[in-house]
Structure formats: structure tokens, C-alpha cells
Amino acid sequence: MSDLIITHVDLDGVCSAALAKRYLSTDPYVVFTGPKSLARSLEKVREGHERIIITDVGLNHDQADAVEAQLKRLSGSKVIWVDHHEWEKEDLNRMGSLCELTVEPSPSAASLFFKKYGDPQDETGAAVAAIGDDADTNTNALPNTLAYKHGSWDIRGRIYLVDALARGELEGEQVKIWKQEVDQEIQDAERLVSGLKPLVSASGKRYAVLDMRGRKASGTYAAKLAAQRLDLDFAVVIYSCSSVSFYRGLRDTNLLPLALKHNGGGHTYACGANPRPGLLDRIACFLMKHRMTGELNQIVKEAGELRQDTSPRRDLRHGRQPFR
Numbered sequence: 001m002s003d004l005i006i007t008h009v010d011l012d013g014v015c016s017a018a019l020a021k022r023y024l025s026t027d028p029y030v031v032f033t034g035p036k037s038l039a040r041s042l043e044k045v046r047e048g049h050e051r052i053i054i055t056d057v058g059l060n061h062d063q064a065d066a067v068e069a070q071l072k073r074l075s076g077s078k079v080i081w082v083d084h085h086e087w088e089k090e091d092l093n094r095m096g097s098l099c100e101l102t103v104e105p106s107p108s109a110a111s112l113f114f115k116k117y118g119d120p121q122d123e124t125g126a127a128v129a130a131i132g133d134d135a136d137t138n139t140n141a142l143p144n145t146l147a148y149k150h151g152s153w154d155i156r157g158r159i160y161l162v163d164a165l166a167r168g169e170l171e172g173e174q175v176k177i178w179k180q181e182v183d184q185e186i187q188d189a190e191r192l193v194s195g196l197k198p199l200v201s202a203s204g205k206r207y208a209v210l211d212m213r214g215r216k217a218s219g220t221y222a223a224k225l226a227a228q229r230l231d232l233d234f235a236v237v238i239y240s241c242s243s244v245s246f247y248r249g250l251r252d253t254n255l256l257p258l259a260l261k262h263n264g265g266g267h268t269y270a271c272g273a274n275p276r277p278g279l280l281d282r283i284a285c286f287l288m289k290h291r292m293t294g295e296l297n298q299i300v301k302e303a304g305e306l307r308q309d310t311s312p313r314r315d316l317r318h319g320r321q322p323f324r
């Protein structure tokens, strides 16, 4: 009989899956998902697996019924679920009666899984758990964390990394290539930020507009760098004609209202708008890399005019944050 791992798409999910694989000591299938698509991912799972391990995927309260139905359908398998996000108490009880559930505050799901199911003598397991912590707290202090994050951007990289980390192969040719790519991204971000001019919004906030189109740099990295170098309150990051993100800089800023106004969502400290370019704008954006559509200009303008609400407020409608 086969085993199955269902895990989150990010590096903590990858590390958790690697630890789950070490724990199973078989060759399980690995499925990558997220809280929003968990019920759909479970629907696709056929019955008959011996063990199913779910890691680093929280339960969205509005999916509790659908997930419960799937766990009941899959009750022939032993299901282990380990997560470190915030859950509704009622959901903990419901899922806890259908599987072996561990939900606890932890810097990463990987280290929580290792604490619960790992062998304390297993140095490889401890190293993988430490990578999970380093990644999910966004500390990125370990030598390869940024390279692993870069590599786990696509499914091939994630599958490779689950295997490699499970075997204890923390270095290697692939990781070297990812490191070089990350270095190029960092250099590109440096170039971008060195040419940026900080702006001042109507309410006196310092901000900058970063156009990532056609660049190698990662938008989150460039925004963080720009905030540090230019002492920004926030950054407006244009990814495409239909995707603009807002990231908080050094001081409290809430850009979520702007994201929500433009068909987006997220958190007060990181959120995104989804402009809807018409056909002509889409063609123009395809032909001209840095084309500013009417809505892009409008969003940039509104970011500069936004009245800032300084009270910290969390918005959980569009996702849940891990305990930190």
C-alpha cells in the first residue's frame, strides 16, 4: 500500500514533507496545496492509501464541512495532520476526532513535525527542521535558505527538494545553480533600488513605485531593500498590468483598502490589487514592457493620496498567518 503527503507549496511545506518522508521511510506521493484548495486537493485523493500526512496546511473555517467530508471518505487511511497556523477551536475538535491532529504554535510546521514525530538523535531531521524555521520566520540566515526558496518556486524544484532534503542532501549542483540565480536577482534588485526616487504621499508617508516587469529581481526582496535604503513607509510594486502589490516598509501603514478597492486582498502589511486591463491594454502591455494603463496610473495615484490609518489591524479574511 502507498503513502501520501499533502503539504503547503512554500519552503516550510517542502521541509515538512521531507521530514514526513523520513518518518514514513517509504516513497510517498507528494501533493502541494494551500488552505484555500485543501478540500479540492483531498477530493482528488483516491481511497486505499495506508497513511496520509498533511503538513503546514491550515484549515479555513469555511472549508471545515468539505474537509470533514473528505476525511470521513478517507477514513480507511491513517491520517496525520500537523500544522502551526491559527485554527478555530470548534474545527480543532471536529478534525481531531477524524485524524491524528497536532496544531501548536511553532516557528514552522517542519520543526513542529520533527518535535512530534522525529527522532531527536536524527541530525539530518534537525537540520531540515531548522531550515523550516529559518524560512517561515523569513530570517533567511542559513546559507541555502534563499536558494531553496527560489528553487521551490515551481513544482519540479519542490519535488526535487523534498527528495534531496529527506535524503539529507543539503548541498549539491542544483542548489549551486539556484544560488547563482538568487545572486543575479539580488544584483538586479540593487540596480533597481539604486535608481529609485522616494516619493511623499499626501499624508506624509515615504514610498516608492517599483516596476518589476521584465526584471529578474523578486518583488518582495526589492521592496524590502528599497524600504531599508530609502527609509520608506511602503512600496508599490507593479508585477504586471493585472497585478500590483503593496508592502509595508519601516513603519506601520495600511494599504489594504486600496487593494480591496481594486479587486484584491491580503494583509495590512502585504496586499495586492488585481487591475482588470481591457483587451487593448493587454495587447499594449504585451508589446510595451513598462506600459502604464489607466488603472495602473490610478492605483499609483491613489497610493499617493491614501489617508493612512495608523491603528494596527489584522485582516484575516484572505488567509491566515502562522503563529509567530
Ligand SMILES: [Mn+2]
Residues within 6 Å of the ligand: 008, 012, 013, 056, 084, 108, 109, 136, 322
Ligand atoms: Mn508554515
